[in-house]
Amino acid sequence: MKQRHPYRSRQIEIVKTIFISLFIIFSLDLNAQTPTNFSGRWEFDKAKSDKDERGDASFDGAIILEIKQNTDTITFTNTFFLPGKAGKTLRPDSYLTNGIVTPDESGIDPAKKFVKWSPDKKILTTNYVMTATIDGVAQDFLTAKTYKLDENGKTLVVDELNRSKLNGEKTIKKVYQKK
Incomplete structure (x- = not known):
């Protein structure tokens, strides 16, 4: 049976954290409204x-x-x-x-x-x-x-x-x- 290397698990956690962070940032950006232009x-x-x-x-x-x-x-x-x-x-x-x-x-x-x-x-x-x-x-x-x-x-x-x-x-x- 092949064992995972400890650094491999760490990399997976980092990638997950990055994806979750990007998802949150893009979600917040979509909610940000552009002000009405009254010009x-x-x-x-x-x-x-x-x-x-x-x-x-x-x-x-x-x-x-x-x-x-x-x-x-x-x-x-x-x-x-x-x-x-x-x-x-x-x-x-x-x-x-x-x-x-x-x-x-x-x-x-x-x-x-x-x-x-x-x-x-x-x-x-x-x-x-x-x-x-x-x-x-x-x-x-x-x-x-x-x-x-x-x-x-x-x-x-x-x-x-x-x-x-x-x-x-x-x-x-x-x-x-x-x-």
Whole structure:
């Protein structure tokens, strides 16, 4: 009867361990989701959006939201068009797509911004937190926008939440159609 060499059993165990490790790594990789790409030009749909007295739904022209997204950043730019006039583009707003909190020094008061992805990477929420001192007390003002595409990628729904101790909480739904 032929005996196995001790090093032969060791080799078999190493090969088994390698195969099991590779299986686990590939399984995890298959579960990792690619984030939704929101890039494109989106036209504000007044009819499907919530009505508000002073916001986008009351604007008397067209609003185009342009989103540029790559693996590192996502940038949102709004342009407002009045009939017969050139568009007015607001300052672009950029976020790191990895969720790292970054300072925003564009205003008078200190602010920070960051994104959060849903576990399946299909929904993106941008968070902008400005801290203002009112009557000697620091207060946070949060604007959180949650971006979701419909199944065919032609409609973008943005649920916006504004929250502060001073103003309470307000939510509004904005709908955009792909241009």
